[in-house]
Amino acid sequence: MEVLLDIMEPGKSPDPHQAVPGARKRVVGIDLGTTYSLVAAIGVEGQPLCIPDEDGRVALPSVVHYGADGRIITGETARDLAPSHPVETILSVKRYMGRGVEDIRRRHPMIPHVLEEGPGGMVRIVAGERTVSPVEVSSEILKELKSRAEDTLGGPLHGVVITVPAYFDDAQRQATKDAARVAGLEVLRLLNEPTAAALAYGLEKGREGMYAIYDLGGGTFDVSLLKLEKGIFQVRATGGDSALGGDDFDHWLMARFLGELGEEHPQPGLIQACRKLAREVKERLSDEEEVAYALPGGTTGRVTRDAFEAGIRELARKTLPICRRVLKDGGVGAEELQGVVLVGGSTRVPLVRRLVAEFFGREPLTDLDPDQVVALGAAHQADLLGGNDTQEMLLLDVTPLSLGIETMGDLVEKIVPRNSPIPTARAQDFTTFKDGQTAMAVHVVQGERELASQCRSLARFELRGIPPMAAGAARIRVTYRVDADGLLTVAAREETTGVEQSIVVQPSYGLTDEEIAGMLQEAMRHGAADMEARLLNEARVEAERVLAAAGSALRDDGDLLNENELKRVKALMLALWETSRGQSAATIDQAVREMDAGTRFFAQRRMDRSLQGAMTGRKVDDFA
Amino acid sequence: MANVVCWSCRGVTGPGLFCRTCDAILPVDHGVDFFRLFGLEVGFVVDRTLLEERYRELQKRLHPDFFASRGAMERRLSLEHVTRVNEALRTLTHPLERAGYLLRLAGWQEEKIPPDTAFLAEVMEQREALDEVDPGAGDAHERLATLRAEAEQRARAEEARLAEMFVAAFGADGQEWLPRIARHTDRLRYHQRFLEELDRLEDQAFE
Numbered sequence: 007m008e009v010l011l012d013i014m015e016p017g018k019s020p021d022p023h024q025a026v027p028g029a030r031k032r033v034v035g036i037d038l039g040t041t042y043s044l045v046a047a048i049g050v051e052g053q054p055l056c057i058p059d060e061d062g063r064v065a066l067p068s069v070v071h072y073g074a075d076g077r078i079i080t081g082e083t084a085r086d087l088a089p090s091h092p093v094e095t096i097l098s099v100k101r102y103m104g105r106g107v108e109d110i111r112r113r114h115p116m117i118p119h120v121l122e123e124g125p126g127g128m129v130r131i132v133a134g135e136r137t138v139s140p141v142e143v144s145s146e147i148l149k150e151l152k153s154r155a156e157d158t159l160g161g162p163l164h165g166v167v168i169t170v171p172a173y174f175d176d177a178q179r180q181a182t183k184d185a186a187r188v189a190g191l192e193v194l195r196l197l198n199e200p201t202a203a204a205l206a207y208g209l210e211k212g213r214e215g216m217y218a219i220y221d222l223g224g225g226t227f228d229v230s231l232l233k234l235e236k237g238i239f240q241v242r243a244t245g246g247d248s249a250l251g252g253d254d255f256d257h258w259l260m261a262r263f264l265g266e267l268g269e270e271h272p273q274p275g276l277i278q279a280c281r282k283l284a285r286e287v288k289e290r291l292s293d294e295e296e297v298a299y300a301l302p303g304g305t306t307g308r309v310t311r312d313a314f315e316a317g318i319r320e321l322a323r324k325t326l327p328i329c330r331r332v333l334k335d336g337g338v339g340a341e342e343l344q345g346v347v348l349v350g351g352s353t354r355v356p357l358v359r360r361l362v363a364e365f366f367g368r369e370p371l372t373d374l375d376p377d378q379v380v381a382l383g384a385a386h387q388a389d390l391l392g393g394n395d396t397q398e399m400l401l402l403d404v405t406p407l408s409l410g411i412e413t414m415g416d417l418v419e420k421i422v423p424r425n426s427p428i429p430t431a432r433a434q435d436f437t438t439f440k441d442g443q444t445a446m447a448v449h450v451v452q453g454e455r456e457l458a459s460q461c462r463s464l465a466r467f468e469l470r471g472i473p474p475m476a477a478g479a480a481r482i483r484v485t486y487r488v489d490a491d492g493l494l495t496v497a498a499r500e501e502t503t504g505v506e507q508s509i510v511v512q513p514s515y516g517l518t519d520e521e522i523a524g525m526l527q528e529a530m531r532h533g534a535a536d537m538e539a540r541l542l543n544e545a546r547v548e549a550e551r552v553l554a555a556a557g558s559a560l561r562d563d564g565d566l567l568n569e570n571e572l573k574r575v576k577a578l579m580l581a582l583w584e585t586s587r588g589q590s591a592a593t594i595d596q597a598v599r600e601m602d603a604g605t606r607f608f609a610q611r612r613m614d615r616s617l618q619g620a621m622t623g624r625k626v627d628d629f630a
Numbered sequence: 631m632a633n634v635v636c637w638s639c640r641g642v643t644g645p646g647l648f649c650r651t652c653d654a655i656l657p658v659d660h661g662v663d664f665f666r667l668f669g670l671e672v673g674f675v676v677d678r679t680l681l682e683e684r685y686r687e688l689q690k691r692l693h694p695d696f697f698a699s700r701g702a703m704e705r706r707l708s709l710e711h712v713t714r715v716n717e718a719l720r721t722l723t724h725p726l727e728r729a730g731y732l733l734r735l736a737g738w739q740e741e742k743i744p745p746d747t748a749f750l751a752e753v754m755e756q757r758e759a760l761d762e763v764d765p766g767a768g769d770a771h772e773r774l775a776t777l778r779a780e781a782e783q784r785a786r787a788e789e790a791r792l793a794e795m796f797v798a799a800f801g802a803d804g805q806e807w808l809p810r811i812a813r814h815t816d817r818l819r820y821h822q823r824f825l826e827e828l829d830r831l832e833d834q835a836f837e
Contacts, residue, residue: 235686236686237690238686238689238690240686326836327833327836330836331833334829337723400689400690400693400695400696401695402689402693426716426720427716427719427720428716429694429709429712429713429716430713430716430717431713431717487713489694489709490693490694490695490709490712
């Protein structure tokens with residue numbers, strides 16, 4: 007751990023690799039972003055720096071153009087070609103990494119490209135004359151950054167650290183690694199983006215303690231809570247919203263422009279022009295109080311920052327409940343944070359900064375450029391790994407979403423709550439619902455919603471061979487294990503016989519970060535309706551259970567009742583059955599209570615009988 | 631604690647995480663309770679700072695990342711250790727889980743203790759106050775904040791009671807305290823559920 011401490015406090019005890027000039031390996035950090043990509047390295051003074059292109063720009067638009075002449079163009083030039091050559095130009099390829107055709111069609115129905123299914127179910131994109139995989143497209147961006155870095159550093163690279171969203175699954179991570187390999191890069195490690203940002207602050211500024219990383223990009227929002235201490239980066243909680251980002255701010259301006267033009271059904275070309283203008287105006291409003299603009303066709307207008315902020319306030323405020331929940335999940339108050347780190351271009355909007363400052367009760371840290379901080383952190387990590395690869399920065403991660411099991415009536419029983427540190431193992435006992443039940447279905451779901459049908463289904467299997475017993479007598483233990491890589495194993499075991507079934511599930515497989523964040527959002531939005539549905543379901547399940555128990559009690563011990571009593575019990579059962587078909591949980595609960603009160607004498611008699619040893623009293627519990 | 635034979639070097643080793651001869655990681659000893667695992671005194675009051683410090687120390691020694699290039703046995707043992715360390719952290723962090731764990735350590739068999747009716751009446755009253763809050767209304771934040779402050783105060787008071795009772799329980803005639811502790815643990819559970827309900831309403835009111 008000594009070397010780690012040295013790195014936390016640079017200068018005190020220099021790493022031998024760094025002490026000798028020229029001995030440092032050429033390693034870089036790459037932020038392979040949806041909209042922009044950057045490359046950074048540790049400079050001569052030990053500070054990480056983003057490497058600019060010939061024109062001094064550090065951000066490379068993540069756009070690749072496949073020319074008819076076979077030429078491949080990346081960056082600014084490719085982006086300029088997008089409107090005139092939509093089919094030959096690929097934007098935001100990061101969204102397709104590690105995804106299948108169906109996946110992409112479902113999620114991005116508007117993309118202009120023809121998609122084909124390639125080997126292994128991964129998507130292929132038809133780009134003009136060529137058919138390319140997302141891995142190849144990404145590798146073109148990486149190649150561009152690689153040559154930029156090699157020109158600047160004066161030789162071939164020894165290795166890279168590439169950043170990925172915290173929610174990226176195995177397939178997406180593998181695709182990213184493959185892209186690096188195609189580009190001729192050796193990946194030292196894939197690093198989670200929020201962790202990279204925390205690393206930049208932690209190492210750069212020697213900071214320790216609890217940090218919130220607020221990352222508002224073009225299309226997504228992410229917030230993570232990390233604790234930095236003595237070489238350990240502990241993720242405490244994460245959360246986010248996919249359908250929220252700077253693009254939504256552009257959208258507000260765009261709608262205003264189209265309104266001013268009086269266009270109710272604008273042509274695609276006009277929409278694109280207004281969108282481009284919206285982004286420019288938005289960016290200028292970060293520095294200017296009022297911006298004048300000219301719309302296509304010559305109409306001019308002005309917009310003040312106040313008007314813009316009033317328009318986007320509700321959108322920007324939507325990030326705050328998510329921050330609040332992440333703090334709550336992490337078990338810390340805003341006042342306990344050492345700092346709030348801003349990441350992503352959309353955090354340049356002054357309103358966003360003010361809201362963040364207000365919410366966390368402190369000025370956010372912006373001494374590192376929010377567009378660059380992820381790449382800078384990656385450069386640090388690359389330097390660490392390249393300089394001395396026996397040294398480890400230990401990262402302790404959590405499960406981003408709750409893992410549960412479907413129970414009767416479409417309900418979800420959460421077994422591993424979201425933001426649980428991994429590896430973890432949690433078990434819960436279940437029992438049979440009906441007399442003589444010999445099998446139990448196990449449906450593994452992921453998400454925060456109350457109903458199984460609204461969560462993401464991960465796996466199903468059946469535990470068979472349960473010996474026939476009375477309802478409630480079997481004891482089935484279901485165990486969820488999540489290992490350090492996030493791999494989930496589910497096992498179900500009937501305890502009296504030892505019958506067991508298990509299955510290995512890839513919890514995040516096929517689930518994008520947007521989806522995960524989107525599911526969290528849905529859960530919040532529908533919390534109230536879910537609760538009602540849940541209560542109603544619970545009440546119905548309870549009614550059904552009580553009715554089944556009463557039925558089998560009557561079958562076994564009906565002789566304990568005289569004719570009148572039998573009639574009364576049956577009347578109560580009928581009343582409960584009818585009520586349970588209604589929509590009111592409270593009324594059903596009431597009927598269950600009435601049934602319970604009205605049959606207590608019967609339960610008592612059955613108990614007495616079983617105590618006398620005339621019969622087993624096993625089902626009494628079920629009934630009383 | 632009896633000595634055991636190390637699975638790796640076949641030498642005799644004492645209790646602990648690693649073999650004292652060959653330094654191989656040893657199987658998880660479930661006889662070691664969570665408090666001892668973290669080097670903390672058994673009791674209801676836990677020093678959070680110390681708990682987290684010990685957690686990090688254990689992670690630095692046991693985390694699977696450090697065993698990635700080792701044999702299957704060592705990788706498996708590391709995973710089992712850290713899984714248990716995470717379970718221990720969770721149990722010792724949350725007062726309710728901690729109380730339940732301490733009760734089990736003390737030999738309490740989880741019987742249902744009927745709650746006292748006076749307490750149930752209180753709970754009902756609090757529930758009703760909660761039901762009356764409309765998360766969409768203008769005063770929702772204020773009313774929820776008041777309810778939260780009250781509920782948290784009740785939970786803290788219950789925890790303080792539990793702390794006292796656990797001290798007594800670890801003294802003479804400890805077993806006599808267990809039913810009372812169990813009852814107060816149940817009360818803490820009610821407060822906890824109430825706070826969770828409050829969380830949900832706050833999420834809605836905050837939107």
